[in-house]
Amino acid sequence: MKIANILLLCLSAMVISCNFASSSMDNLMPGCAGKTGDVLVVMNDDSYKGYVGDTVFNWLSQPVLVLPQDEATFKVIHIKPTGYSDLLKKTRNIIYCDINPNNVKSTFKVEGDRYASPQLLITIKAKDDSAFYNTWLKVEKFIYDTLSYAEKQRYLIFFNKYREVNYESKLQQLHPYSIIIPSDYTLDVNQPDFVWISKETSTSSQGLLIFSVPYEGPKSFEKQSLLAKIDSVLMLNVPGPADGSYMAISKYFEPIQEAYMRRGNYVSEMRGLWETKGDFMGGPFVCQSLVDTVNAQMINVFAYAYGGKKDKKLLVWQLESIMSTFEIKNKTIENAKKD
Numbered sequence: 001m002k003i004a005n006i007l008l009l010c011l012s013a014m015v016i017s018c019n020f021a022s023s024s025m026d027n028l029m030p031g032c033a034g035k036t037g038d039v040l041v042v043m044n045d046d047s048y049k050g051y052v053g054d055t056v057f058n059w060l061s062q063p064v065l066v067l068p069q070d071e072a073t074f075k076v077i078h079i080k081p082t083g084y085s086d087l088l089k090k091t092r093n094i095i096y097c098d099i100n101p102n103n104v105k106s107t108f109k110v111e112g113d114r115y116a117s118p119q120l121l122i123t124i125k126a127k128d129d130s131a132f133y134n135t136w137l138k139v140e141k142f143i144y145d146t147l148s149y150a151e152k153q154r155y156l157i158f159f160n161k162y163r164e165v166n167y168e169s170k171l172q173q174l175h176p177y178s179i180i181i182p183s184d185y186t187l188d189v190n191q192p193d194f195v196w197i198s199k200e201t202s203t204s205s206q207g208l209l210i211f212s213v214p215y216e217g218p219k220s221f222e223k224q225s226l227l228a229k230i231d232s233v234l235m236l237n238v239p240g241p242a243d244g245s246y247m248a249i250s251k252y253f254e255p256i257q258e259a260y261m262r263r264g265n266y267v268s269e270m271r272g273l274w275e276t277k278g279d280f281m282g283g284p285f286v287c288q289s290l291v292d293t294v295n296a297q298m299i300n301v302f303a304y305a306y307g308g309k310k311d312k313k314l315l316v317w318q319l320e321s322i323m324s325t326f327e328i329k330n331k332t333i334e335n336a337k338k339d
Contacts, residue, residue: 032092032116036151036314039074042084043097052129052136053078056095059140060147064313066256066271067284071313074147090116092154093147098125099132106135110146118157120150148317155321156180171195172329176292177299179210180325194237205306206315208322209238212297220298221268221289223257230287230300234274245278247304249285263327265290274304281306284316292328301326 034040039060047053061072079088084096106126114121122143126132159182167187172178174190181187181197185206189196198207213220213229220226231249238247249255255272268289275282283306290299303319305312 029113029117030090032119033090034092037074039076039093040091041076041078041095042081045080047099047129048078052133067312071311092119094121096123101127103127106131108139118154152317152321155318177328180322204315206319207304209302212299215291215296215298240276240279242279245276247274248277250275284312288323
């Protein structure tokens with residue numbers, strides 16, 4: 001299949017995945033099965049035991065970016081086509097690999113809610129292992145991103161159902177932005193320039209810090225400048241459990257930064273590790289920075305997770321699903337970095 005055709009199919013698949021959350025709430029299909037992060041790979045044994053299976057397994061189970069310990073992104077569960085029962089067809093994420101000589105050309109298709117809801121079904125057809133492998137290489141990143149998106153949308157479906165609307169209203173009365181606050185989170189601090197939303201359990205801690213700093217043009221997005229501003233806010237506002245301790249960006253790992261557009265806003269996103277100066281706590285963070293051009297402020301949404309020695313992937317995914325709902329109410333320019 002030519003790259004242009006692959007891209008066209010990917011675009012169609014993205015439309016399906018973007019409708020994933022809204023459509024799954026309204027239908028009467030059975031609920032999907034499996035745990036968060038499970039991916040059922042349906043493939044004949046000969047292909048799965050060879051380089052094709054190795055390629056699929058290694059790509060899906062690659063470590064999640066920037067966690068204190070390695071955690072596989074997805075748990076791959078393999079079955080052969082003859083074992084693809086009605087029960088297994090209800091799995092939350094399925095990659096159906098049809099490799100047989102009757103497939104004249106390779107095809108790639110993404111569907112939502114085929115056998116259950118909310119479900120993601122990806123079908124790849126190819127005439128042999130070589131053709132499948134060539135098709136997979138063209139779409140593997142898209143598959144990874146779409147599976148990740150689907151899992152976070154499942155969290156968002158739940159969070160949308162159980163929201164703390166009183167907290168959300170208090171935020172919107174004082175700030176030029178909105179964000180969903182799940183019912184098991186508390187609004188700990190609500191000041192003009194600093195907000196702290198958190199969820200505490202006996203084994204974990206999750207939090208969202210939302211704070212603004214003056215926007216000084218494109219240099220505000222420069223990595224080291226932004227990190228310095230974040231660090232200064234953390235030191236002043238996020239004390240640790242021991243006297244004199246406080247949250248800080250860990251210097252043992254260089255945060256990674258990327259940028260993208262979301263709902264017309266330029267977003268700078270950083271991932272790294274945080275630590276507690278003067279104590280021993282730490283964990284992963286994700287920080288998204290956007291510009292409120294009306295008030296000439298850069299608003300930072302800093303999400304952190306702590307889970308001790310337990311896995312933290314799902315804690316971060318939950319936080320990212322909440323962060324995706326953050327929206328500045330003031331109309332912003334298309335690309336603030338080019339001011």
